[in-house]
Amino acid sequence: MSDFFKGIEPIRYEGPDGANPLAYRHYNADEVVMGKRLEDHLRFAVAWWHSFAWPGGDPFGGQTFERPWFGDTMELAKLKADVAFEMFAILGQPFFCFHDADIRPEGDGFAGNTANLEEMVDYIGAKMEAVGTKLLWGTANLFSHRRYMAGAATNPDPDVFAFAAATVKTCMDATHKLGGANYVLWGGREGYETLLNTDLAREDAQLGRFMNMVVEYKHRIGFDGTILIEPKPQEPTKHQYDYDVATVFGFLKRHGLEDEIKVNIEQGHAILAGHSFEHEIALATALGIFGSIDMNRNDYQSGWDTDQFPNNGPEVTLAYYEILKAGGFTTGGTNFDAKLRRQSLDPEDLIAAHVGGMDVCAKALKSAVAMLEDGTLERLRAERYSGWDTDDSRALLNHATLEHCEECVRDRPIDPQPRSGRQERLENIVNRFV
Amino acid sequence: MSDFFKGIEPIRYEGPDGANPLAYRHYNADEVVMGKRLEDHLRFAVAWWHSFAWPGGDPFGGQTFERPWFGDTMELAKLKADVAFEMFAILGQPFFCFHDADIRPEGDGFAGNTANLEEMVDYIGAKMEAVGTKLLWGTANLFSHRRYMAGAATNPDPDVFAFAAATVKTCMDATHKLGGANYVLWGGREGYETLLNTDLAREDAQLGRFMNMVVEYKHRIGFDGTILIEPKPQEPTKHQYDYDVATVFGFLKRHGLEDEIKVNIEQGHAILAGHSFEHEIALATALGIFGSIDMNRNDYQSGWDTDQFPNNGPEVTLAYYEILKAGGFTTGGTNFDAKLRRQSLDPEDLIAAHVGGMDVCAKALKSAVAMLEDGTLERLRAERYSGWDTDDSRALLNHATLEHCEECVRDRPIDPQPRSGRQERLENIVNRFV
Amino acid sequence: MSDFFKGIEPIRYEGPDGANPLAYRHYNADEVVMGKRLEDHLRFAVAWWHSFAWPGGDPFGGQTFERPWFGDTMELAKLKADVAFEMFAILGQPFFCFHDADIRPEGDGFAGNTANLEEMVDYIGAKMEAVGTKLLWGTANLFSHRRYMAGAATNPDPDVFAFAAATVKTCMDATHKLGGANYVLWGGREGYETLLNTDLAREDAQLGRFMNMVVEYKHRIGFDGTILIEPKPQEPTKHQYDYDVATVFGFLKRHGLEDEIKVNIEQGHAILAGHSFEHEIALATALGIFGSIDMNRNDYQSGWDTDQFPNNGPEVTLAYYEILKAGGFTTGGTNFDAKLRRQSLDPEDLIAAHVGGMDVCAKALKSAVAMLEDGTLERLRAERYSGWDTDDSRALLNHATLEHCEECVRDRPIDPQPRSGRQERLENIVNRFV
Amino acid sequence: MSDFFKGIEPIRYEGPDGANPLAYRHYNADEVVMGKRLEDHLRFAVAWWHSFAWPGGDPFGGQTFERPWFGDTMELAKLKADVAFEMFAILGQPFFCFHDADIRPEGDGFAGNTANLEEMVDYIGAKMEAVGTKLLWGTANLFSHRRYMAGAATNPDPDVFAFAAATVKTCMDATHKLGGANYVLWGGREGYETLLNTDLAREDAQLGRFMNMVVEYKHRIGFDGTILIEPKPQEPTKHQYDYDVATVFGFLKRHGLEDEIKVNIEQGHAILAGHSFEHEIALATALGIFGSIDMNRNDYQSGWDTDQFPNNGPEVTLAYYEILKAGGFTTGGTNFDAKLRRQSLDPEDLIAAHVGGMDVCAKALKSAVAMLEDGTLERLRAERYSGWDTDDSRALLNHATLEHCEECVRDRPIDPQPRSGRQERLENIVNRFV
């Protein structure tokens, strides 16, 4: 038992009126809504990297956090794991997520990395059993090391492609061994800095092949979790290939992967791509590729990836509303890919940030449930399109030709009158529940 | 002969050192580069709407232009056409583009619109023959009239869908009759204002069916031009379905249209979507759906569609470089979907804006040709990927598995060393030619 | 009595649990918090232009609203006024705001405009007395007419400057006569489209003189309302001179107006300028120039001025928190410079939009009051700076030199240790109250 | 002599047609335009931090550059200085700029830092004499160390204020000793992350006092360079106090500093603030506070500070045009606050980037000179405002009242007619020269 969180008791649910800053006011894990416990709806996960590996740096300044486990030895990596599971226990956190580089020190090349990873997987596996926290997803960090500076799968050097592929294999093995519910790929360096040195068609072919290898391997080893791609439009590269949900869909279709891979959608990445979070979720649902979410927000006035804990209830409500309409999470969940502000130095900040984020989400989920159970919004939506529910309209949609349409328009004749879209009234309805 | 352009002589090429503001300094239509006349490379087109129909309004102010043809009669529509062809003659413009609503007055419903359109098509057809200007593309305005406020193909009211389809038929007929090289669809209202009243899956199905009807009709009537979709991320709607090239590709793939429809890419729309113009062109080329361009820029400090004439040579050069690498235009061309600033009241402004835009493009094309003929950039690009050109690498790309990659990495062992991406050196090379 | 709002009863307060879409759930005008009635805290105003004059157009489409008062006669202007006051009565709205161009038809030049304005002022004055609605502010529309296309006060033509000045005089007279609490200037065309034809120094001098004339006239006629400038960074011009609060402060200081003029801050304009709404309010307060607010939001994914009704409670709470910390409104208030979405065609939409907006604000104000009365946030803020509250620190702030600082740092020696900024914990506190 | 740049010869001017990638094509230092040598017009400076101290990291990846001088000893700091002056010699660079933290290793607290700084100042002073490169400006890095995480002058802890002040003193001493032409302050952490823990009025007072101490000290020690503030809107903080030129002007005015401090304007920061570079220069000129420039561009599609070498000639031309209209640089100059892309690993990349940037600037300056000498633009600008050059107009500007304006408008009567703003024609003129 480390003393990092000394004095901080396990977080309890104390109800909405409590003023205890280290209690849940909305997240009561066992509360049942729509037939499921809140914990099973929300499936919260802590992100190892931001919470335990990030030193507090930004492009204009270095480390602000001074954690006793910072350093590059196996011993420190184990101390980090100890503290991590202490935090999971304090929060009652059901899941966590990791990159290989978060949990193991950098080794001597591929063999060293793999040995370190395997040792840490065993160490963590034992802790998981003891504490009861599960793995939402694992992933490989293919963007921090300088070998990946020009891409991993999309590198102009086939050796990097091979190195990345081998590394993904070890991370899939680790995820499989730890019983992960999903495996995620975020293409941090899969993109370009300048078109002047880039061959888009080649890099697309490389990335398509790489993802197919991942899917084939998944089936070969019997991993029954979901493979997820996390879209992001830019940062670190000028242009990332997995720009947004629509772009990823096109990529999957192009490489025959649309039934094999789903998306892990991050609020901040949606914003950077010019979309609302709920747009990306709704679109993924409509396209049949919704998987999981990274529930961290971007600052609307900043043009980079700020990865903040969520704090705006009404916005989060709209996200869970789309998720519930999609049937809720299956293998996916709510990962806090969120980092403390670099001035939030205290261990208590780390706990409070998660407590606040979990509470915002729990309240939002309950609001979304209430909106669904009330039913007004969905009834009005259905009514708006009800003209399409006649046999004539279905025929129009399925068999019409331009000539046939012209005939109808001339003969009836059709002179369509617009009807109110009622946007403000719908927004008012939402505000009854948030 | 109207007297609108009184005193303005046909524009002549006078060479790069000329100071005559109404002469071409770079656009010499008959100059041959890479085996083609400049006119045949660039395929310039005037946009009827901005040049002749737009009154100079913006969201905070009304009409500033006072054109003798403003009004809603057939007589004025013909005067407008007269002036348009006078301008084409002055500029030596090889092509123009139009929406139905630009060339005909609004009629009494569908029948009235169609009758007006047909009369104007005959009138314009005669002028085309006389002046020698051809039609780059026609299109239907499915966004200005209030009946389309909630979408055309994606409207919740099937009557609007039918009305839009019938209208597109009349516009395809008009385009076919006038020998148009392409037919364009820009989904001005195909998108949403709020997800709260929108069913993305339904609207996607409607739009997919609509586009299939267009393609089927094209084949039925023997129109051998290209069907083009013009991507735009937003404006007028909060979110347009044809967001960008990648999104359109996914849409085409989803509805089996990827071999039937290509894209018309506008610089300003690329910018609004968070991309560079050259990115969108290069991506469309890589995906096999590059068609045509709207060569009008957006102001980088404004967040809306400013539709300005191009004036930045180096940027335009990068666009034509990608187009030339794609083999140049086939049916497509360079449309100036550009409007005068609303303070540019004089007839001379209209001429000068086109002259300046055409000159910027002509110079840029010649710079792009020089870059290609020099060959350094393409040689360096090829060298950067040359590691992929061995048999081993090709095998890696085509047949490898994660296990196989791991084996290679362990056995050789592979420890890839990064190589310079040379971005600044490549940018310097470009600057030798612009 | 027109029948425009037929069937819509005056809106009543029915408490937070009500499901009646046309009732207030949070706005109970007579409820007292912090010693003032809600009505007197919030000082709501309807904007005449968006609610009654805007036809529903945007840059890609024309009129969608069909209001019986649309047209250009005095009779229709009076019908418009009748309906406006019917709405004020339904809403129990304490204030309204207007431009001259909203309430009178365009006349024949200046004399005609003035005559129309004066007649309408009398008509409206009588209605104000009857209904009890007061004038929050009046203003002149110096941006819609083509004469202002290149600026009003900053026009290169001195005749436009004179015309604008004369027009402002008539609008100040009207505002004074109607007992307005403020007079606002928003420089819709005071900015530039291109630096190439602009002389910044000249235009600044013109604008400075113009504002001084306004202030001098105010004192001459004994108008004791506040003169307000409304900052906006761009749209309609590429660059507006009244960019944001900080820019306006510099302008006021430069022209000796910092004690005479305050700011009317609009959420949407704050966003366009890259700031949060609460930033602009807090900054104006710190600079001593906070006056009033336009409570309409911009869509975060759109780059233009969307002028939507507010609907995000937590965000609005932060705005009122800053206002309350500044002592609350004096002459200022909460103006809904908000327009319906152009698809919101029904009279009920207009009522519901205001009801929803007023409710969001009322709830937010009460949340802000609770945060202040709780006191935790302000206590923590004060503690954070408490090191500055010693005599030594005050001396440091008031009299220190660099040499003296160096001495202190060397002698003690000083090696400052950072303390947590607690951002997430503070955000959690806010979430207890919203 | 290190061997870092082995094989790279001093860069020579070889004229615009040369294909030698390591020759100047436009920058001929001794060429005279408008009565001054190019070197004296442009006053180029290398930035020590980006060129020699930056390791190639970004928020998603670590060091890519492997420089022999990386490390934290005085010996390595001297090797770094050796290589720096070798580069200055190769480029024929007249100036450089530095932060204390660039040139000395971090010491043990203030005393250690100062001792290291002083030793390096002597070392560098000797090199300056030998090579002939001068100091454009020095500055203190008050943003990288964790002690500054919550601000330097604006820190809630007065000890940090004192530490920062003492540090600035040592850096001003260093700059003075090395004959620097300016001293710059960029407030990297002078801003806030959240308003919830921030007191704007207190922090403004602190910053105002701090800047006054700097100015007082400057006079005390007889430093006759210019004190410069470098505006930036955000990054690293959410909101920086020195947002843009207009904001800095207001700050200077508020604290009585408008005659003492000028601005150092960076293209990338102008872009982040929503302005064009030329806007910020023209505004600073109009306000009398133009000082110097950081000539590095931001990527238009990225929302963070990319600090790239300039490469767009027409854009750079507009910047120098404004500088020349302001009379050119006095103490200021053209600093390349630009970093290589992190994939540009080779020593040759560092040289080529500067060569390319200098060439773009030299060509742009010559284009700007040609535009000024041609005179058409300035003649047209003057004509546009010529209405203001009559006695009547001057009287209007200086003595008019609203009443007087109304009288004029009624009596003449005035009905102003708009005149074309000619934007496209002006843009065409610019394109004759770039």
Ligand SMILES: [Co+2]
């Ligand atoms: Co992120």
Ligand SMILES: [Co+2]
């Ligand atoms: Co993420």
Ligand SMILES: [Co+2]
């Ligand atoms: Co456009």
Ligand SMILES: [Co+2]
């Ligand atoms: Co277009």
Ligand SMILES: [Co+2]
């Ligand atoms: Co607005």
Ligand SMILES: [Co+2]
């Ligand atoms: Co407003």
Ligand SMILES: [Co+2]
């Ligand atoms: Co910068």
Ligand SMILES: [Co+2]
């Ligand atoms: Co800089």
